[in-house]
Amino acid sequence: MTSVRIATRQSPLALWQARHVGALLKSHHPGLEVSFVEMTTEGDRFLSAPLSSVGGKGLFVKEIEQALIDGRADIAVHSLKDMTSELPEGLVLAAVPEREDPRDAFCGTAGQTTVDALPQGARIGTSSLRRSCILRSRRPDLEIVSVRGNVQTRLAKTKELGLAGALLAHAGLKRLGLEHVITEVLSADVSLPAVGQGVLAIQCRGEDARVCGLLAPLEHATTRVAVTAERALLAKLEGGCTVPLAGHATVSEGQVHLRGLVGRPDGAHVVRGEVRGPVAKAAELGEALADDLLSRGAADILRDFARRPGSRP
Structure with a gap:
């Protein structure tokens, strides 16, 4: 009988997400055995300081990704907004189910x-x-x-x-x-969501054809287009440190509408922008919006924030 091991954080929300993915897998693959590898990440252990001062959102995923790399788990389930723009070598974002409310x-x-x-x-x-x-x-x-x-x-x-x-x-x-x-x-007009907010990210080893095949029915094409645009924006804006930034895309009638924001932590200077274009150019739209924001002041914000005491790459 086929089985899979799902790595997850131990928080109630993370466990809900992992069990939800397990249930989706079993609904598509009757007889599949699903087990869970529960882990505590560095982000869970350091709760006394703001996340930005202890290394940023990647602290919630690194140890879970290592479990995949080491072969202790077959699948990892994350909140996509907790993930940095670059994946470790050998790992892939194999499936993104349909997005929940991102607001x-x-x-x-x-x-x-x-x-x-x-x-x-x-x-x-x-x-x-x-x-x-x-x-x-x-x-x-x-x-x-x-x-x-x-x-x-x-x-x-x-x-x-x-x-x-x-x-x-x-x-x-x-x-x-x-x-x-x-x-x-x-509303997103008032509080622009984080990149990937409301989306579950399902990772596995890229070379694991069996698991990639099991995950394929969980993929939601429209959500993938949206997060492709958002993560392309993130990749160009991250700048090596944690900064206040947002990016949210909607998809309708073959078109992507992507909005982005970069600001100072005190809210005194916020740069906003948006782009529209065909779904086939989702990644290019994200990069184009990043370039626009950078040219209109985001580059200065990123540069200033990187100089702040306690900022970490």
Whole structure:
């Protein structure tokens, strides 16, 4: 009987995602045996400091990818937004299932329901430089409090610290059955999503034809086009350090609409742009938007951020 081992982080959301992929695989391949290799990553262990100061989002995936490289697992399941633009040699992004809602969600406390209605100087929790930048550009009076950990931990800390609310990904809350804590879903016009937000990334070894074949039915073509554009934008903008940036693509009638953003952490300077073009040119559109943003001030932001004390490549 055919079997596969799925590597995953141990957080409730990561386990939900891995089990979801396991269920999808079994629905397409009756009789398939699925087991899980649960791991704790460096990103899970260092919760006392902002993610940007301890090495960035790649800390959530490196050890799981190593399990693939070492042969301890056959498949890895990640949130695509946790992945850097470059994959380790030998690994491929074998499938991206259909995207869940990519928007950010505000979870207000003590009667607070929307970001715009928050009182002057309200304290908001988030662990994301992107969300902090967008919030501060819209409401410079707000105080941002770093809140890290799994979804349940961040919601609990929001209440413990007496914050007015927290910003989290709608997709994660929905997958965990926590939509009831959402008081406002922010449109992409207000809070441009992170690259890959709402998308599950399924990795395997490129040379493993058996596993690649098992994963093929999980691929969603429209989602692949969108993330191809977004990750091309990310690849050109990353610049070797963690910066507040966003990128979100939609696909309709054979056309890609990609929007991007690069900003200073305090939200004082934000560069935005957008491009449209055919799906066949998704990667080129991402690169073109990156060039446009860089030419209009993003290069200065990237350069300044790289010089900051504590910035890490």
